[in-house]
Amino acid sequence: MIDATNARKLALSLPEAEEQDHRGRPSFRVRGKIFATLWPDEQRVVVKLPATELAALLGGDPKGFSVNAWSRQGWTNVHLQHVSASQLAALLALAWSTVAPKKLVAEHTGSD
Numbered sequence: 001m002i003d004a005t006n007a008r009k010l011a012l013s014l015p016e017a018e019e020q021d022h023r024g025r026p027s028f029r030v031r032g033k034i035f036a037t038l039w040p041d042e043q044r045v046v047v048k049l050p051a052t053e054l055a056a057l058l059g060g061d062p063k064g065f066s067v068n069a070w071s072r073q074g075w076t077n078v079h080l081q082h083v084s085a086s087q088l089a090a091l092l093a094l095a096w097s098t099v100a101p102k103k104l105v106a107e108h109t110g111s112d
Contacts, residue, residue, distance in 0.1 A: 047095035
């Protein structure tokens with residue numbers, strides 16, 4: 001299990017990640033684009049994922065992940081009490097790479 005404080009640290013550890021308010025909640029952005037939002041009172045993070053990843057997560061761990069009104073666009077609920085720090089770190093990195101400019105992703109992952 002991971003808490004909101006550690007979730008925030010993981011999100012901000014990504015290249016060029018910045019925290020800004022988004023409708024009263026912390027959001028994490030790369031070059032102005034949101035890749036995650038934190039819902040501290042609900043102990044969840046909402047991440048932007050490719051649709052294929054969303055389907056795989058929901059099929060594998062229904063307690064750890066759920067859909068929301070924006071899931072058609074890839075936004076996925078991650079319930080912090082049911083995921084490990086390493087799982088969340090991987091999901092945040094995937095969300096970051098989903099919205100970050102391709103050149104920035106290549107610079108930090110070594111992929112073209």
